[in-house]
């Protein structure tokens with residue numbers, strides 16, 4: 001019979017130290033399309049029609065709501081001028097929903113002063129209660145990956161907990177289907193204060209593309225107060241780590257006014 | 263419909279015909295309703311065996327039908343779904359209570375019902391489900407869900423138990439129902455791929471591929487050979503990461519911690535390969551109607567996965583030599599062959615109970631016809647047999663990827679799409695990591711008017727409770743892990 005303990009020790013350390021150093025594990029993985037309006041010929045709106053979720057709108061100029069983006073890469077295949085390009089911009093977590101909207105017309109956003117919302121007692125350790133509010137299971141698959149030996153979430157002092165009574169953060173995936181609405185709210189009500197909420201995955205941010213039809217959901221807006229919005233379909237495990245550390249004010253936000261600054 | 267012999271029946275003829283078909287050993291695959299204006303057609307898809315066309319039974323213009331759920335138990339859920347969503351009624355149904363639309367909730371008019379009757383929203387709050395009354399001394403009821411421990415999909419387990427023994431078990435699903443079949447309606451047939459990829463995230467390829475194949479059949483498209491071969495690579499990579507995940511999770515339930523770590527790490531390595539090959543860890547954004555959206559460097563993939571293959575096979579062999587792990591699997595959650603057949607088991611679950619079915623072999627699609635693989639078959643029907651089937655199918659996936667990569671030839675990757683097809687219908691299918699998957703698409707005036715999705719977990723969730731009644735709590739998590747179910751695809 002194999003000696004598993006010995007095998008495990010022999011295999012050595014598999015964990016990355018990202019984001020401090022070490023690989024993020026995302027080689028080749030595509031993020032949100034990058035947009036440079038300088039390339040847009042006047043009057044062109046080819047990308048608008050190509051987007052299956054209505055993330056791109058044209059009203060004189062192009063506006064992209066990354067909170068509706070499912071990273072399908074259609075727009076950049078359609079764009080005739082290379083204004084939209086593939087990118088590795090997946091660390092897209094923000095504190096204000098508005099920061100996911102890239103509007104050409106908007107004046108360059110000044111850095112918004114952050115009201116420090118996080119209790120200092122939480123900074124070292126965080127307990128998460130996850131709720132699937134109607135996901136496709138893609139987001140769960142990446143959340144489960146956080147516990148694999150490579151990402152090893154525990155190294156950051158972050159844990160999943162079965163009971164909302166022990167949880168600091170409610171992490172919600174899925175568009176919030178009609179049948180999950182009440183159980184979701186009950187879970188939040190069962191949490192002690194201060195309690196925080198993360199909308200994880202494009203579904204939970206805006207409902208897209210599950211936001212139409214008789215069983216549509218529109219994400220967490222108007223249902224729960226959200227502290228961190230993380231679009232992505234699904235967000236990869238490193239993007240989840242970035243979002244959690246952003247919540248804990250241990251890393252800076254990379255996206256402001258829809259613009260990603262590495 | 264492609265690959266189907268159609269037979270039009272009256273409601274009165276349905277039952278005797280179904281009885282005959284089942285007596286001859288044929289198996290119903292799915293049933294659904296499609297409305298045109300105010301006329302409904304109920305459809306039943308029957309498999310007549312390997313490499314034979316399907317039989318499609320159609321009953322036109324009758325809103326009240328006899329329930330076949332007594333003769334063909336696996337049809338029970340399909341009939342309830344049609345009652346909940348399509349406005350049909352099935353007489354003398356043995357379980358006439360709601361399935362998709364929970365007790366306490368409603369949606370009027372039926373969202374997949376007669377056309378042009380306006381649109382309603384699914385509303386209300388889930389009330390207590392209809393459960394059989396279990397009478398015995400000291401029976402306790404436990405409701406666990408819809409939000410459970412860890413990072414799990416939403417769904418509600420109901421146990422009636424005494425001490426450790428479970429007398430009766432029922433799962434309440436469809437908390438995650440997103441109304442996705444109707445979500446396709448009104449789209450151009452080429453526009454539905456991103457939705458199909460999001461029915462079940464860990465089945466993005468098998469769902470999108472079945473959808474694409476259904477539309478390709480409806481539009482009469484021929485997929486170029488290179489695209490067909492690359493589709494095999496994508497489908498088998500999906501099988502690979504799903505199966506590694508399965509073993510990682512299974513080890514968690516048997517408390518083999520290091521085994522869990524190895525399994526999930528192997529899953530991670532495959533997802534990394536997926537991202538490097540396609541830009542997506544879930545292999546999304548590649549498939550399109552007619553072939554692939556862009557060419558993929560599939561030639562090198564055989565070499566790239568070689569280390570994963572070596573480590574993976576050593577890992578599986580170690581699991582097989584671990585008595586403490588095997589002990590928990592042997593004799594756990596036995597699914598007898600007849601129950602598997604009657605209740606509709608599919609995929610590794612069916613093949614572990616002696617049902618020899620695999621869509622890749624029995625109804626070849628993509629480029630499977632050109633490749634060699636064997637389909638494992640076990641008779642015991644216990645958790646161990648289910649894991650053995652998965653192990654061998656994991657090995658076959660590794661082998662298929664290598665074969666497919668070696669036989670790739672350069673060429674075009676997408677067929678020309680006709681500007682418009684006014685009317686048509688098509689059936690697509692795949693063998694996903696969890697079993698058989700069907701998409702039926704109906705096109706009118708160039709747009710999708712009905713898309714029916716049959717996911718493997720819709721079949722296997724119905725079967726699972728039959729292995730739980732009369733078992734014990736200690737085995738439950740292991741048994742559940744051995745089924746390898748997902749919820750999203752079932753709930754849609």
Ligand code: SF4
Pocket residue numbers: 033050051052053054055056064068069070071072073074075076
């Ligand atoms: S990548 Fe995002 S913005 Fe572009 S088409 Fe897809 S969903 Fe729309």
Ligand code: SF4
Pocket residue numbers: 134135136137138139173174175200201202203204232233234235460463
């Ligand atoms: S955001 Fe995307 S991956 Fe996540 S649950 Fe929604 S559809 Fe699935």
